Amino acid sequence: MRKEAAVKILVASLAVVLGSLPARAADKYELDSVHCFAAFKIKHMNIGTTWGRINNPAGTILLDDADPSKSSVSVELRAENVDTANEKRDQHLKGPDFFNAKQFPTITFKSKSVKKSGDAAFAVTGEFTLLGVTKEITVTLARTGPAKDPFGGTRVGFDGTFTIRRSEYGMKQMLEAIGDEVEIHLAFEGVKK
Amino acid sequence: MFEPVVFGIALPALAGGALWMMRARVAAPLALPVACIAGSIALWGWPGFPPLLAEGWLPFIAAAALVAGLLDRLWLSESRARLLPWILLAAFSVGSVLGARRKVWSPGESVAWHGALVLGLAALQASLERIALRRPGASLPLAGFIWSAGTAGALAVTGSLKYAQLGGLSAAALGAAATVAWIKPGLRLAHGPAATLAAWNGALLVLGYFYSDLPALPAVLLAAAPFSLLIGEAGVLADRRPWAGALVRALLVAVPVGTAFLIAAWPTLFPTPGQKYPY
Numbered sequence: 001m002r003k004e005a006a007v008k009i010l011v012a013s014l015a016v017v018l019g020s021l022p023a024r025a026a027d028k029y030e031l032d033s034v035h036c037f038a039a040f041k042i043k044h045m046n047i048g049t050t051w052g053r054i055n056n057p058a059g060t061i062l063l064d065d066a067d068p069s070k071s072s073v074s075v076e077l078r079a080e081n082v083d084t085a086n087e088k089r090d091q092h093l094k095g096p097d098f099f100n101a102k103q104f105p106t107i108t109f110k111s112k113s114v115k116k117s118g119d120a121a122f123a124v125t126g127e128f129t130l131l132g133v134t135k136e137i138t139v140t141l142a143r144t145g146p147a148k149d150p151f152g153g154t155r156v157g158f159d160g161t162f163t164i165r166r167s168e169y170g171m172k173q174m175l176e177a178i179g180d181e182v183e184i185h186l187a188f189e190g191v192k193k
Numbered sequence: 194m195f196e197p198v199v200f201g202i203a204l205p206a207l208a209g210g211a212l213w214m215m216r217a218r219v220a221a222p223l224a225l226p227v228a229c230i231a232g233s234i235a236l237w238g239w240p241g242f243p244p245l246l247a248e249g250w251l252p253f254i255a256a257a258a259l260v261a262g263l264l265d266r267l268w269l270s271e272s273r274a275r276l277l278p279w280i281l282l283a284a285f286s287v288g289s290v291l292g293a294r295r296k297v298w299s300p301g302e303s304v305a306w307h308g309a310l311v312l313g314l315a316a317l318q319a320s321l322e323r324i325a326l327r328r329p330g331a332s333l334p335l336a337g338f339i340w341s342a343g344t345a346g347a348l349a350v351t352g353s354l355k356y357a358q359l360g361g362l363s364a365a366a367l368g369a370a371a372t373v374a375w376i377k378p379g380l381r382l383a384h385g386p387a388a389t390l391a392a393w394n395g396a397l398l399v400l401g402y403f404y405s406d407l408p409a410l411p412a413v414l415l416a417a418a419p420f421s422l423l424i425g426e427a428g429v430l431a432d433r434r435p436w437a438g439a440l441v442r443a444l445l446v447a448v449p450v451g452t453a454f455l456i457a458a459w460p461t462l463f464p465t466p467g468q469k470y471p472y
Contacts, residue, residue: 088464095352095405096248102404103247103293132245170245172237173355 026064026071027146029156029190033058037187038077042166043179050178052084052093054107061190063146063156071114073124073141075188077107097173104131112136120144124160130169137162139186146192154192161185200235201358202365204228209366213373213380222262222385226255228366229359229393236358248400250289251359251393257282258392262385270384279322279388283314286396294403314395317419318388324422324442325387331439333382334370336422336446337390341367343450344394344401344415347457352406356397363393378435391419407457414453421445 039053059075079101082093094101111126117140125138144157165180166172209228212220230252233240240249261278269275287310295303325333345360367390374380382390398416401407425442433441 088461091352091406096246096400097353097355100246100404 026062027154028193029061029063030193031057031059031061031075032155032189032191035189037185038075039185039187041183041185042181045177046179050084052082054078055081055083057186057188059109059188061156061158061188063190068114068116068122071111071122073109073111073114073126075109075186079105079107098171100131109137109139128164130164130166131171133169135164135168137164141186149191156190156192158188158190159186196236197358201232201361204235204365205232205362206365206369208232210369210373213370214377218266219263221381222266222389223259224370225363225366225386225389225393226259226262228369229255229362230259232362232365233359237355247290247293247404248356248359250292251396254282254286254289254392254396255389257285258385258389262389265388266384275384279318280311280315282388282392283318283395284311286392287311287314287399290396290399291403310395310399313416314391317395317416318391320420320423321387321391322383324419324426325381325383327426328438328442329381330378330435331371331374331380332425332435332442333387333422334367334374334380335439335443336419337382337387338364338367338371339443339446339450340415340418341390341394343418343447343454344397347407347411347415347454348397348401348405350454350458350461351401351408351411353401353404356401356405360394360397363390374439411453411457414449414456418446418449418453421449 033056036057037053038057039051041049041051044050054077057075057077059073061074062070062072064070079099080094082090082099082101084090084093093099096103099107106129108129109126110129111124113125115123115125117123120143122141122143123138124141125136127134128137139160139162141158141160144159146154146156149155161183163181163183166182167175167180205228208231209224212224212227214220233252233255240246240252242253244250244253261282264278265275269278284307287307291307291310294306298306321333321337324336341360341364345357345364348360349357370380370382370386395416398407398412402409402412422442422445425438425445
């Protein structure tokens with residue numbers, strides 16, 4: 001009887017102690033802009049495909065493996081960083097006909113919900129803002145890692161692709177010549193903080 | 194190419210031309226605003242209110258110019274108070290398109306830029322109005338066409354086909370006015386159209402300089418080009434026959450406009466290897 005009471009007290013004490021510990025927070029990763037890529041491709045005159053990228057993405061990923069719904073993704077691209085390997089074309093793309101970088105310096109994605117989608121993938125739904133227009137999109141991000149890097153840090157990688165219609169964001173110039181659908185490829189590497 | 198030609202050139206030319214042809218007192222102040230509003234909405238749709246893009250304010254500037262023109266022509270034409278709507282229009286034109294810049298400027302910078310640009314635009318309106326009052330007929334339509342077309346061209350080669358198309362709308366309407374002036378030599382652009390043209394092209398130059406890549410020198414040359422019409426009012430130049438005078442005034446505007454276009458187009462006309470970009 002005494003032994004039973006002692007076990008009950010022990011279990012209750014453990015419950016109190018465990019309950020008082022903070023819940024395990026999601027891991028925070030900051031995007032390593034040197035190893036992050038936001039590339040886009042679009043039809044040119046319905047003939048070829050033109051590729052470009054927006055250099056130096058920045059952002060944060062909160063990753064909770066136990067409860068993916070507590071994860072989040074926030075990414076910011078600077079329209080000024082558009083790079084298609086042609087100076088004049090970049091100048092045109094940054095101008096009012098396309099990315100309008102002086103009026104809308106940033107392109108952002110902020111997640112609203114994250115769901116597990118397969119073994120190492122997440123369906124991330126969030127608000128994508130381009131040219132001041134915000135629309136909800138879902139991106140499937142495949143995960144690699146986390147893994148240790150040679151410097152002792154922990155890194156995680158995400159890859160994903162999604163398509164938008166640029167006209168829906170008010171980017172309507174030269175739709176016949178350049179096309180409306182833009183395929184956006186993301187390859188991000190985050191460093192644990 | 195269908196839409197830019199039909200909606201960007203034919204529509205404003207026809208809308209403007211039809212109104213320039215009318216004898217009604219209210220027709221002339223309507224011509225340029227209606228042509229510009231019709232063309233911009235046909236090309237890009239209703240911009241919403243408030244517009245998201247700075248250039249989305251241009252149809253509203255044209256609408257405000259329409260109201261100012263009607264006020265001027267119908268009620269205020271003999272009064273000093275007629276200046277007030279045009280000063281308000283200059284302030285509205287500058288203030289509306291500079292919304293995105295105000296977010297990054299300090300209050301001092303903001304006041305300085307707004308003050309200087311509103312004063313400059315008001316002066317531009319006044320000089321064009323002066324010519325419009327003194328020179329009915331083809332003088333101002335022809336000079337205005339060259340000014341608008343040159344502005345459109347400079348905007349096209351410095352980063353924005355959209356801004357260029359907006360310049361093309363006023364060029365088409367003024368081209369129609371120049372044509373109508375053959376048939377109707379008494380066509381007057383005073384009390385409305387001249388100041389509207391200044392507001393529309395002035396706002397476009399502000400857009401080109403602040404949001405696109407129109408360099409400062411061509412922007413200033415284009416903004417100053419209509420002032421050269423005042424030279425045409427001097428001595429021997431002022432006494433030419435109407436069409437000869439119109440051609441002289443067109444030439445006076447064409448010189449700064451052409452120079453501005455050449456400076457703006459230089460990197461496109463003579464690109465370095467990395468700068469070649471045929472769209």
